Amino acid sequence: xxxxxxxxxxxxxxxxxxxxxxxxxxxxxxxxxxxxxxxxxxxxxxxxxxxxxxxxxxxxxxxxxxxxxxxxxxxxxxxxxxxxxxxxxxxxxxxxxxxxxxxxxxxxxxxxxxxxxxxxxxxxxxxxxxxxxxxxxxxxxxxxxxxxxxxxxxxxxxxxxxxxxxxxxxxxxxxxxxxxxxxxxxxxxxxxxxxxxxxxxxxxxxxxxxxxxxxxxxxxxxxxxxxxxxxxxxxxxxxxxxxxxxxxxxxxxxxxxxxxxxxxxxxxxxxxxxxxxxxxxxxxxxxxxxxxxxxxxxxxxxxxxxxxxxxxxxxxxxxxxxxxxxxxxxxxxxxxxxxxxxxxxxxxxxxxxxxxxxxxxxxxxxxxxxxxxxxxxxxxxxxxxxxxxxxxxxxxxxxxxxxxxxxxxxxxxxxxxxxxxxxxxxxxxxxxxxxxxxxxxxxxxxxxxxxxxxxxxxxxxxxxxxxxxxxxxxxxxxxxx
Numbered sequence: 001x002x003x004x005x006x007x008x009x010x011x012x013x014x015x016x017x018x019x020x021x022x023x024x025x026x027x028x029x030x031x032x033x034x035x036x037x038x039x040x041x042x043x044x045x046x047x048x049x050x051x052x053x054x055x056x057x058x059x060x061x062x063x064x065x066x067x068x069x070x071x072x073x074x075x076x077x078x079x080x081x082x083x084x085x086x087x088x089x090x091x092x093x094x095x096x097x098x099x100x101x102x103x104x105x106x107x108x109x110x111x112x113x114x115x116x117x118x119x120x121x122x123x124x125x126x127x128x129x130x131x132x133x134x135x136x137x138x139x140x141x142x143x144x145x146x147x148x149x150x151x152x153x154x155x156x157x158x159x160x161x162x163x164x165x166x167x168x169x170x171x172x173x174x175x176x177x178x179x180x181x182x183x184x185x186x187x188x189x190x191x192x193x194x195x196x197x198x199x200x201x202x203x204x205x206x207x208x209x210x211x212x213x214x215x216x217x218x219x220x221x222x223x224x225x226x227x228x229x230x231x232x233x234x235x236x237x238x239x240x241x242x243x244x245x246x247x248x249x250x251x252x253x254x255x256x257x258x259x260x261x262x263x264x265x266x267x268x269x270x271x272x273x274x275x276x277x278x279x280x281x282x283x284x285x286x287x288x289x290x291x292x293x294x295x296x297x298x299x300x301x302x303x304x305x306x307x308x309x310x311x312x313x314x315x316x317x318x319x320x321x322x323x324x325x326x327x328x329x330x331x332x333x334x335x336x337x338x339x340x341x342x343x344x345x346x347x348x349x350x351x352x353x354x355x356x357x358x359x360x361x362x363x364x365x366x367x368x369x370x371x372x373x374x375x376x377x378x379x380x381x382x383x384x385x386x387x388x389x390x391x392x393x394x395x396x397x398x399x400x401x402x403x404x405x406x407x408x409x410x411x412x413x414x415x416x417x418x419x420x421x422x423x424x425x426x427x428x429x430x431x432x433x434x435x436x437x438x439x440x441x442x443x444x445x446x447x448x449x450x451x452x453x454x455x456x457x458x459x460x461x462x463x464x465x466x467x468x469x470x471x472x473x474x475x476x477x478x479x480x481x
Contacts, residue, residue, distance in 0.1 A: 004121065005120060005122075006064070006074060007137060009061060010040060010063075011114075011115035019201060021347060025204045032086075034294075048065045050267045051064040052271060053271040053275045054275050105199070113200050117143045119139035133262065172197060218237050220291070225240040243340050247336055247354070250334070252335050285302040285304065285312060317334040320332065335358065335370070337354050337355065340478070344377075353373060354373075368389075372385075372470055374473045374478065382470055394470065394474070400445075403438055403439050407466070410465035413461065414461040417458040
């Protein structure tokens with residue numbers, strides 16, 4: 001019987017996970033996606049699945065399997081399993097609000113939600129696997145480019161659109177004034193008047209309430225000064241530190257690694273190692289006082305106190321290289337973007353900033369890099385992107401007790417420095433400013449460290465001053481500068 005290499009992609013992914021107002025919504029969306037991918041992957045026996053290795057881990061949103069029989073039927077059953085899991089999750093969590101939900105509209109939205117794409121090619125022998133894999137991935141990419149635009153008749157005239165997914169109308173029943181009923185705005189639900197949610201957004205909200213406790217943004221900010229502080233349910237709680245970090249990490253050179261080890265057995269092993277890394281990643285983030293939102297395949301999304309973000313990123317990078325191995329130029333490495341953001345900033349904005357930082361890290365020559373981007377409220381963002389091998393200087397600066405205001409005085413010096421004046425004089429003046437600055441504890445910068453301050457031109461000094469500002473944020477002191 002002919003064997004086929006079958007590739008499946010489920011979505012939506014990034015937009016679906018990012019459509020959240022609370023960290024619990026975000027975590028619920030990512031774990032729901034894992035469950036849906038796992039349900040679809042359960043159509044295939046373990047020996048058939050190349051990716052993901054485990055249906056519990058779920059991987060990312062990709063399934064690759066070797067099947068016998070009609071591949072279209074396998075794909076159809078996998079889609080049905082994912083859809084059944086989505087509807088089972090809805091039934092489990094929505095029953096508590098059944099009296100407030102338009103069930104017919106909700107079911108129509110659930111039926112229209114999943115994006116499911118599949119492609120397959122014959123696999124006549126193991127020797128055909130490399131060419132078949134390249135062919136099936138090209139076919140899948142082409143299929144995904146042909147997006148489906150089937151309209152959904154929602155009978156939603158006069159109904160508000162969901163703020164988290166404006167393609168859908170609210171499934172919550174409104175009162176005579178077109179507002180959320182009082183029962184939903186009071187405890188235990190505490191919906192805001194604007195939270196007229198669609199079915200999937202409502203599922204994420206209800207699942208997030210019932211699932212494991214997820215650290216909120218003000219607790220994450222508070223942990224910069226108070227490691228291990230309990231999660232505060234009070235949304236009006238004011239943390240001692242106003243900033244926290246979002247880390248987005250992604251494997252480098254994965255395509256090259258897969259191509260260099262292009263056999264079924266090798267890809268089974270790589271898939272298993274990716275699952276092992278995902279488990280390690282969750283433990284690493286937890287050990288750094290943070291919250292892993294998503295860890296699957298070679299992707300990680302995590303929330304962290306600013307004081308632990310860079311160390312956590314380095315630990316993830318080391319664990320990834322140990323798990324995947326490989327020799328140059330096919331060595332798998334991990335690049336990470338770290339966005340330092342205000343705890344009151346909308347999650348959607350902060351997530352976009354973290355993903356932009358990750359893209360900047362990927363652009364560093366050779367990758368295997370980290371980009372730290374500081375986004376203050378009302379100020380221009382600051383960004384530094386370096387290979388992990390060169391990030392030690394930033395880590396060292398973050399461990400220092402830097403005097404308040406020093407980075408800004410050095411920035412001012414760089415801005416006002418006359419053109420053509422000796423760089424020796426520029427370096428001497430920068431050191432003089434640093435010597436007269438003291439920390440709140442009365443400490444002075446180490447003279448040995450100051451002797452290393454050599455600046456060739458004002459722009460060099462300006463970049464160093466920006467590095468000091470970023471370091472202060474990573475030390476948990478930036479919001480007091």
